[in-house]
Amino acid sequence: MKKAILITIILISNLLIGQEQKIDKIxxxxxxxxxxxxxxxxxxxxxxxxxxxEMIGxxxxxxxxxxxxxxxxxxxLYCVITDASNKVVKSKLVKVDNGFTNNVFTVDSLFSSGHYTFKAYTNWMRNFDEPNAFVESFRVIDPEEESSIEKTATIQKLxxxxxxxxxxxxxxxxxxVGVIIKNNQGYGVQDVEGKVYDSNDQLLISFQTNAFGIGKFQFTPSLDxxxxxxxxHLGKIYNYEIDDIKPxxxxxxxxxxxxxxxxxLRTNQSTLRDIKGKSYKLTVHNGKTAKATPxxxxxxxxxxxxxHEELFSGINILTLFDENNKPVLERIFFHYTGINFINPGTPITxxxxxxxxxxxxxxxxxxxxTDKTNISVSILPETTKSYQxxxxxISYTYLQPYLKSYVENAHYYFTNVDAKKKYDxxxxxxxxxxxxxxxxxxxxNNVTDTYAFEDGIVLKANQNKKRQKEYVVYPLEQNxxxxxxLSEDQDSFVVSSLYPIESEMLGIGTMNKKGKVWKPDLGTEFYPSEIPDFENTFKVLQTNQSFSPKGISKSEFSLIDLNKTQKLDEVFIKAKKRQTKIENLKKxxxxxVYAFDDTKRNSNLTFANYVNAYLPDYYARETSGSFEIVPRVARSNVNDPSPLIYLDDQLIVNQNYFYAYNMNIVDYLVVNENGYGEGFLGAGGVIKIYTSLDFVNKNKRGPFRQFEFPLTFAKNKNFYVPKYNVYKGDFxxxxxxIDWIPNCKIDDDGxxxxxxxxPANSPLKFFIEGITNTGDLVSEVVVVNNDVYN
Structure with missing residues (x-):
C-alpha cells in the first residue's frame, strides 16, 4: 500500500515537473x-x-x-504615398525628435482623382510581421475630373x-458567434437583420448588426x-450556411x-475522453510579457x-495550449484600465x-x-465631410498592431468611452x-535584426591611392x-548620425603634416542610400465614398505658388534664426561676437590674416606649416598661453590645423578673452569659430571636397491654407x-x-491628437459653436 502511494506521488510529481517545463518553454x-x-x-x-x-499636413x-x-x-521615419497600384507617388525621409515629427506633402500634378495610401515606418519595423507601421487611405479629388460627378447607385454585395x-x-x-457583414467596399453594413434556421427550417435565433456591421448570437451546433x-438587407434576402462543425x-x-x-472553456463528451487529465496551459500576453497557468x-x-488587477492594460491575448504546446484556440480581450486619457475642457475664445x-x-x-509633448490640431468647418x-x-497604438485585419472606425472605441463602447x-x-x-x-524565434535601427545617415569614407592620417568632416546645418x-593600418573611417537637409552637401578635407587642409582622395558610401520598400501587412479600408463631390470648381479656391513661397520663407527664416542667435550671444x-559678411569671405583671408586685422586682443603668425596665436598684450612675466580654439564646438588641440586656414565659409566668431567657463585651460581666452556650408556655393575655393548624399532628410516646410473665393458655399x-497646427503651443497651465x-465666421471643429512624455493620450473632437462669433 505504501509502495503504491509512493509510486503515485512520484508520478504526480513527474507530471507537475513536466507541466512546469512545458509552461517554461512557452x-x-x-x-x-x-x-x-x-x-x-x-x-x-x-x-x-x-x-x-492642397497640402497634406x-x-x-x-x-x-x-x-x-x-x-x-x-x-x-519614412513617409511614403502610393497609388491604387501600390506605385510610389511621393516619399520623404523625415527626422524624428523625442518621438515627434511633422511635415507636408503637396497634392500636385502627380495626383489624379482616386484613392491613395499614406505609409509611415522605420527601417527597424521591417524585421517584424506585426503591423507596427502606420498605413491609412486618403482620397484625392481633381475638380477637372470630378467637377460634375453625381452620386450613382452601386450594386450592393454583402x-x-x-x-x-x-x-x-x-x-x-x-x-x-460573432457576425460581421460588409459591403463590397469593405465597410460594415449597419442594422442588418438576420435569422438562424436548422435543417427543419425551425427558427433558432435572431440577431441584428450594429453601426459597423457587427453582431453576436449564441447557439449549440450539432453535426446532424x-x-x-x-x-x-434593404428588402433583399441573402442566404448563408454554417456547416464547418468539428466533432x-x-x-x-x-x-x-x-x-x-x-x-x-467548454468541450463535449467525446473530446473530454481524449483530453481528461492532460496538461493544458492557458496563457495571456500583451505583445511583450506572457503569463501562463496550468x-x-x-x-x-x-x-x-x-x-482585473492581473490583466495587462490594453490588449490581452488569451491562448490555450494542449499537452504538446500546440495552440488550440485564441481569444483577444481589451482592458481599458491603466490607459490615461487627456480630456479637453470648454474652449475659451x-x-x-x-x-x-x-x-x-x-x-x-x-x-x-511640454518639450517632450506634442499636440496636433486640424481645424475644419463644423460640417466638414473631408475628415473621415x-x-x-489611441486606437492605432493600443489596438491595431495586435490584430490581423484593419479596423473600421477604430477611433470610435476610444472616444468618450462608456459601457456600450466597451461592449462593442x-x-x-x-x-x-x-x-x-x-x-x-x-x-x-523567427525574428532577426536584418534591418538596422537607423539614427541619421552613416558615412563610410574609403581612402584611395593617397593615404592620409588626418581628416576633417565639415559641419552640416544639424551637425x-x-x-x-587614422592609424597606419586603417584605410577607412565611419561617421554616423549625420542629418543632411535636402540639398546639403558633405564637405571633407584632409590635413597634411604641416597642418594644411587639402582636398582628399576618398570614395564614399552612405547608409541608408534610398527609401526602403514596405509591404502592407493588411488591406486598408479606402476612404468612405458614401458622399461624392458635386459642382466643385477650381475657381472656388486659389493656391499660393508654394515653391516660390517656400524658398523665400526658408531664406527669411534662416536669416532671422542666425540674427537671433547672434543677438543672444551678444548679451x-x-x-x-564677430559676424562675417560676404566681403570678408571673398577676401581669401587665412585665419592668421583675420586675427591680425580684426581681433584686437590677439596676434597670430604662421610659418613653414606651423600656426601660433598669442595675446597682443602680455598678461604675466612668463609666456602667456594661447587661447583655446573651437571649430564648430569641437576643440582643436593641434592648432597647426589653422595654418593657411581659409575663412571663406565662416559664419561668425565668438571670442571670450578671459576664458570664463573653461577653467585653468582657458587662461589664454577662448575663440570659437562657426562655419556654414550655406556659403560653399559662393566660395568654391574651399580646401575640401564636396560629396552628394543619395538620401537626405526633408525640410520642415510650412503648411499653407488655400484662399477661398467663396466662404459661404457648400464646397x-x-x-x-481653416488651419493645421502640427505642434500646438502649450502654456504653463497645460x-x-x-x-x-x-473668414467664414462660422462654427469650427477641432480634431485634437497627441501624447505626453509619460504616455498620456489625447484624441478629441471639439466644436466651437456659432454663438462664439456673434
Missing part, C-alpha cells in the same frame, strides 16, 4: 521572441479627402510599443462571416444538422464584470476567474482683430514635460480570431564638424480648410493656445 520562447525592441508609428493627417492643389508619432511613450531613440468564439464550431458545445442564416474540440467564452474576467480538464466545462484666440484646457497636461479617418492615436469593442475582438502574433514564429585621425557680457463647408483666422 514563456521562454515568448520572452526570446519579444526581447527585441519594438516601436509603433502613427500619423495625424489634417484630413482624409484632399482637393488637388501630418504630425508623426513614433512610440515604444510596450510602454506606449514617445521613442527617444528613433530618428529616421460578405457575411460567422465566427465562433475561440475559432471553431464544436459539436454539442454552446458557442458565442445544417444551419441556414437568412439576412435581410471534437474546445470552445471558449469570455464574460467580463466590473472586477473579474471569467474565462470558460489547466486540467475534469468536466466538460472549466472556469477560470481572473482579477477671445476676438483679436479679424481672428479668434482659442484656449483649450487639457486635464493632466500641466504636470507633463479610421483611426486616432469586445464584439469586434470576438470576430478577429487569432491575433497578429504567430505562435509558430514565436516558438521558432557639428568632426576631426578624424553675454564676457564674450564678443467650403464640406471640403474647406492648455492649448492658438489663433484662428475664420
Amino acid at each position: 514563456i521562454t520562447s515568448f520572452d526570446d521572441y519579444s526581447s527585441l525592441y519594438r516601436e509603433v508609428a502613427y500619423c495625424h493627417l489634417n484630413k482624409s479627402t484632399f482637393i488637388k492643389g 501630418f504630425s508623426g508619432y513614433v512610440l515604444d510599443k510596450d510602454s506606449k511613450v514617445p521613442s527617444e531613440s528613433t530618428k529616421n 460578405d457575411a462571416q460567422f465566427l465562433p468564439e475561440g475559432g471553431f464550431f464544436v459539436n454539442s458545445v454552446k458557442t458565442s 444538422q445544417t444551419y441556414k442564416v437568412e439576412v435581410n 471534437k474540440g474546445i470552445s471558449v467564452h469570455v464574460n467580463n464584470s466590473p472586477k473579474l474576467l471569467a474565462v470558460e 489547466v486540467t480538464f475534469k468536466e466538460k466545462s472549466l472556469l477560470k476567474i481572473v482579477n 477671445t476676438t483679436y482683430k479679424d481672428s479668434t484666440r482659442i484656449r483649450i484646457p487639457l486635464s493632466n497636461l500641466a504636470h507633463s514635460s 479617418r479610421q483611426h486616432n492615436i 469593442l469586445d464584439n469586434l475582438l470576438l470576430t478577429q480570431g487569432w491575433s497578429s502574433y504567430n505562435w509558430d514564429d514565436i516558438f521558432n 557639428n564638424g568632426v576631426k578624424v585621425s 553675454d557680457i564676457f564674450t564678443k 467650403f463647408k464640406d471640403y474647406g480648410v 492648455s492649448l493656445n492658438f489663433t484662428v483666422y475664420n
Whole structure:
C-alpha cells in the first residue's frame, strides 16, 4: 500500500515537473521572441479627402510599443504615398525628435482623382510581421475630373462571416458567434437583420448588426444538422450556411464584470475522453510579457476567474495550449484600465482683430514635460465631410498592431468611452480570431535584426591611392564638424548620425603634416542610400465614398505658388534664426561676437590674416606649416598661453590645423578673452569659430571636397491654407480648410493656445491628437459653436 502511494506521488510529481517545463518553454520562447525592441508609428493627417492643389499636413508619432511613450531613440521615419497600384507617388525621409515629427506633402500634378495610401515606418519595423507601421487611405479629388460627378447607385454585395468564439464550431458545445457583414467596399453594413434556421427550417435565433456591421448570437451546433442564416438587407434576402462543425474540440467564452474576467472553456463528451487529465496551459500576453497557468480538464466545462488587477492594460491575448504546446484556440480581450486619457475642457475664445484666440484646457497636461509633448490640431468647418479617418492615436497604438485585419472606425472605441463602447469593442475582438502574433514564429524565434535601427545617415569614407592620417568632416546645418585621425593600418573611417537637409552637401578635407587642409582622395558610401520598400501587412479600408463631390470648381479656391513661397520663407527664416542667435550671444557680457559678411569671405583671408586685422586682443603668425596665436598684450612675466580654439564646438588641440586656414565659409566668431567657463585651460581666452556650408556655393575655393548624399532628410516646410473665393458655399463647408497646427503651443497651465483666422465666421471643429512624455493620450473632437462669433 505504501509502495503504491509512493509510486503515485512520484508520478504526480513527474507530471507537475513536466507541466512546469512545458509552461517554461512557452514563456521562454515568448520572452526570446519579444526581447527585441519594438516601436509603433502613427500619423495625424489634417484630413482624409484632399482637393488637388492642397497640402497634406501630418504630425508623426513614433512610440515604444510596450510602454506606449514617445521613442527617444528613433530618428529616421519614412513617409511614403502610393497609388491604387501600390506605385510610389511621393516619399520623404523625415527626422524624428523625442518621438515627434511633422511635415507636408503637396497634392500636385502627380495626383489624379482616386484613392491613395499614406505609409509611415522605420527601417527597424521591417524585421517584424506585426503591423507596427502606420498605413491609412486618403482620397484625392481633381475638380477637372470630378467637377460634375453625381452620386450613382452601386450594386450592393454583402460578405457575411460567422465566427465562433475561440475559432471553431464544436459539436454539442454552446458557442458565442460573432457576425460581421460588409459591403463590397469593405465597410460594415449597419442594422442588418438576420435569422438562424436548422435543417427543419425551425427558427433558432435572431440577431441584428450594429453601426459597423457587427453582431453576436449564441447557439449549440450539432453535426446532424445544417444551419441556414437568412439576412435581410434593404428588402433583399441573402442566404448563408454554417456547416464547418468539428466533432471534437474546445470552445471558449469570455464574460467580463466590473472586477473579474471569467474565462470558460467548454468541450463535449467525446473530446473530454481524449483530453481528461492532460496538461493544458492557458496563457495571456500583451505583445511583450506572457503569463501562463496550468489547466486540467475534469468536466466538460472549466472556469477560470481572473482579477482585473492581473490583466495587462490594453490588449490581452488569451491562448490555450494542449499537452504538446500546440495552440488550440485564441481569444483577444481589451482592458481599458491603466490607459490615461487627456480630456479637453470648454474652449475659451477671445476676438483679436479679424481672428479668434482659442484656449483649450487639457486635464493632466500641466504636470507633463511640454518639450517632450506634442499636440496636433486640424481645424475644419463644423460640417466638414473631408475628415473621415479610421483611426486616432489611441486606437492605432493600443489596438491595431495586435490584430490581423484593419479596423473600421477604430477611433470610435476610444472616444468618450462608456459601457456600450466597451461592449462593442469586445464584439469586434470576438470576430478577429487569432491575433497578429504567430505562435509558430514565436516558438521558432523567427525574428532577426536584418534591418538596422537607423539614427541619421552613416558615412563610410574609403581612402584611395593617397593615404592620409588626418581628416576633417565639415559641419552640416544639424551637425557639428568632426576631426578624424587614422592609424597606419586603417584605410577607412565611419561617421554616423549625420542629418543632411535636402540639398546639403558633405564637405571633407584632409590635413597634411604641416597642418594644411587639402582636398582628399576618398570614395564614399552612405547608409541608408534610398527609401526602403514596405509591404502592407493588411488591406486598408479606402476612404468612405458614401458622399461624392458635386459642382466643385477650381475657381472656388486659389493656391499660393508654394515653391516660390517656400524658398523665400526658408531664406527669411534662416536669416532671422542666425540674427537671433547672434543677438543672444551678444548679451553675454564676457564674450564678443564677430559676424562675417560676404566681403570678408571673398577676401581669401587665412585665419592668421583675420586675427591680425580684426581681433584686437590677439596676434597670430604662421610659418613653414606651423600656426601660433598669442595675446597682443602680455598678461604675466612668463609666456602667456594661447587661447583655446573651437571649430564648430569641437576643440582643436593641434592648432597647426589653422595654418593657411581659409575663412571663406565662416559664419561668425565668438571670442571670450578671459576664458570664463573653461577653467585653468582657458587662461589664454577662448575663440570659437562657426562655419556654414550655406556659403560653399559662393566660395568654391574651399580646401575640401564636396560629396552628394543619395538620401537626405526633408525640410520642415510650412503648411499653407488655400484662399477661398467663396466662404459661404457648400464646397467650403464640406471640403474647406481653416488651419493645421502640427505642434500646438502649450502654456504653463497645460492648455492649448492658438489663433484662428475664420473668414467664414462660422462654427469650427477641432480634431485634437497627441501624447505626453509619460504616455498620456489625447484624441478629441471639439466644436466651437456659432454663438462664439456673434
